[in-house]
Amino acid sequence: MTTAISITDLKKTYVNGFEALKGISLEVQQGDFFALLGPNGAGKSTTIGVISTLVKRSSGSVKVFGKNVDTHVYDTKLDLGVVPQEINFNQFEKVQDIVITQAGYYGLPRTLARERAEKYLRKLGLWEKRNDRSRLLSGGMKRRLMIARALAHEPRLLILDEPTAGVDIELRRSMWEFLTEINEGGTTIILTTHYLEEAEQLCRNIAIIDEGLIIENTSMRNLLEELDSQTFILDSPVEIGTVPNFNFKDVSVCKVDNKCIEVTIAAGRNVNEVFAELDRLGIEVSSMRNKTNRLEQLFMSRLNENGLK
Ligand code: ADP
Ligand code: MG
Numbered sequence: 458m459t460t461a462i463s464i465t466d467l468k469k470t471y472v473n474g475f476e477a478l479k480g481i482s483l484e485v486q487q488g489d490f491f492a493l494l495g496p497n498g499a500g501k502s503t504t505i506g507v508i509s510t511l512v513k514r515s516s517g518s519v520k521v522f523g524k525n526v527d528t529h530v531y532d533t534k535l536d537l538g539v540v541p542q543e544i545n546f547n548q549f550e551k552v553q554d555i556v557i558t559q560a561g562y563y564g565l566p567r568t569l570a571r572e573r574a575e576k577y578l579r580k581l582g583l584w585e586k587r588n589d590r591s592r593l594l595s596g597g598m599k600r601r602l603m604i605a606r607a608l609a610h611e612p613r614l615l616i617l618d619e620p621t622a623g624v625d626i627e628l629r630r631s632m633w634e635f636l637t638e639i640n641e642g643g644t645t646i647i648l649t650t651h652y653l654e655e656a657e658q659l660c661r662n663i664a665i666i667d668e669g670l671i672i673e674n675t676s677m678r679n680l681l682e683e684l685d686s687q688t689f690i691l692d693s694p695v696e697i698g699t700v701p702n703f704n705f706k707d708v709s710v711c712k713v714d715n716k717c718i719e720v721t722i723a724a725g726r727n728v729n730e731v732f733a734e735l736d737r738l739g740i741e742v743s744s745m746r747n748k749t750n751r752l753e754q755l756f757m758s759r760l761n762e763n764g765l766k
Pocket of ligand 2: 501502503542618619
């Protein structure tokens with residue numbers, strides 16, 4: 458199996474002394490669709506910046522398809538396409554020219570550069586806009602243009618930094634389809650996201666990063682199986698006395714206030730049974746909601762296990 462990317466003990470301390478990366482090690486195999494999942498400020502963009510050598514790391518090493526990014530500058534750049542989090546093209550340049558110019562940076566001859574621009578602008582629904590100045594594009598189109606630009610030299614590894622942040626659901630789905638298609642065509646993809654659902658939808662393998670550390674590195678399937686409990690907040694129309702003991706070992710109940718309880722239910726436990734038990738105990742429920750989204754819950758359980766919080 459070929460390793461698309463291998464990063465070892467990456468550390469990044471910014472000039473203000475802030476340690477954005479505290480030792481990140483990670484391997485992604487060729488052909489994978491990999492998610493780097495983490496909350497805002499976790500260090501996702503910094504990691505990508507270090508991989509693409511735009512951010513100077515404090516220590517550690519990065520290899521792309523077995524080659525060190527420091528010693529094989531040109532080869533590793535050819536293998537890598539990056540879609541940054543922020544729009545960073547020249548807003549006054551024409552859509553088509555942005556892609557062609559990028560291909561030029563990678564040494565593609567003019568005719569091939571034009572072919573590639575057409576291929577990817579068509580695939581991403583931007584061909585009609587090819588002669589527009591890019592500042593006239595909508596937000597979603599600008600993001601797609603950045604993807605077309607990153608693909609101009611057809612890298613073996615595509616890295617996308619929060620490609621769908623702020624993108625509406627319809628467009629998000631079409632972007633997911635596009636990314637799945639190129640992954641099936643053989644391109645290795647790494648994306649960062651703070652949406653668990655996005656990682657769940659697209660990715661086979663996943664690493665969770667928080668506060669500059671990898672706190673989980675597994676397959677998406679394993680991770681979802683490990684999501685072992687859910688917490689609900691239940692409101693009662695009447696005052697709840699002392700909360701009696703539940704008969705189930707895998708359910709815990711605690712009181713939030715006089716008219717509200719919190720119930721944590723392990724995966725696999727039938728929720729109907731929990732309600733029947735509440736009923737039996739004389740607890741009336743008028744409304745219920747999830748305490749946290751699954752992602753927050755996941756972060757919290759991982760952090761607790763790691764003894765970090
Ligand atoms: P993410 O992409 O996961 O949201 P980032 O990698 O952008 O997170 O940032 C990680 C942390 O590093 C954040 O706390 C951020 O404020 C900090 N950081 C990022 N860039 C700089 C910088 N140039 N100087 C100082 N701190 C920075
Ligand atoms: Mg970021």
